[in-house]
Amino acid sequence: MRYIGCHLSSSAGFAAMGRTALSIGANTFQFFTRNPRGSRAKPVDPADVAAYLALAMEAGLGVILAHAPYTINPCSKDERTREFARLTLADDLQRMEYLPGNLYNFHPGSHTGQGLETGITQIADTLNAILTPAMHTTVLLETMSGKGTEVGSRFEELRRTLDIAEKDSIEIYVDGSSIILKKYEPTCVFCGDAKNITVYKGKNICANCLKELKKA
Numbered sequence: 001m002r003y004i005g006c007h008l009s010s011s012a013g014f015a016a017m018g019r020t021a022l023s024i025g026a027n028t029f030q031f032f033t034r035n036p037r038g039s040r041a042k043p044v045d046p047a048d049v050a051a052y053l054a055l056a057m058e059a060g061l062g063v064i065l066a067h068a069p070y071t072i073n074p075c076s077k078d079e080r081t082r083e084f085a086r087l088t089l090a091d092d093l094q095r096m097e098y099l100p101g102n103l104y105n106f107h108p109g110s111h112t113g114q115g116l117e118t119g120i121t122q123i124a125d126t127l128n129a130i131l132t133p134a135m136h137t138t139v140l141l142e143t144m145s146g147k148g149t150e151v152g153s154r155f156e157e158l159r160r161t162l163d164i165a166e167k168d169s170i171e172i173y174v175d176g177s178s179i180i181l182k183k184y185e186p187t188c189v190f191c192g193d194a195k196n197i198t199v200y201k202g203k204n205i206c207a208n209c210l211k212e213l214k215k216a
Helices: 012-025 046-058 079-096 116-130 155-161 207-214
Strands: 006-007 028-032 066-068 101-105 136-140 171-177 179-183 197-200 203-206
Touching: 012 028, 012 046, 079 101, 079 116, 116 203, 197 207, 203 207
Parallel strands: 006 028, 028 066, 066 101, 101 136
Antiparallel strands: 171 179, 197 203
């Protein structure tokens, strides 16, 4: 299934964006979570979300992409700017839980003279502080042009932000229209759990499944 859409204004709500997308023949769309040049965000209207979800299911709208405001910089040398970025990202991701299973994109930022290593560390620290296993949103780091002190103009920089070392195993796969790259994490061949994994007869099996297997 191919998904084609465009950026839409979120001022009238999710259901309105869904109807606009369908009216132009799109089956997905991108939107800003809040004022792209500011910080204010409209309160989430549960009734609007419910109307959108019903429309999306009926019309076959695909995964949608939320874009963070341009004003955040999680690797600024100014601590208040980094804190603003952390709070904004955390709030956006909490709001995205109303629409589980979608995508959230942000610009990694500019290290503002601190150096690339410091910038990458600060971005990673921000992500570690706000991401939890319970979240249902996939976070995307946008590749940058590399002007000034921008971080994320090379895949190497994004790889290090995601804590993937040069010799680490990675997974690369296609999910819909997206190419996903992430650090390889062995999971159980039966249940998909990544905890308490052991190799049993050449297969990755979690402790619970291995226990059940030995009972059989």
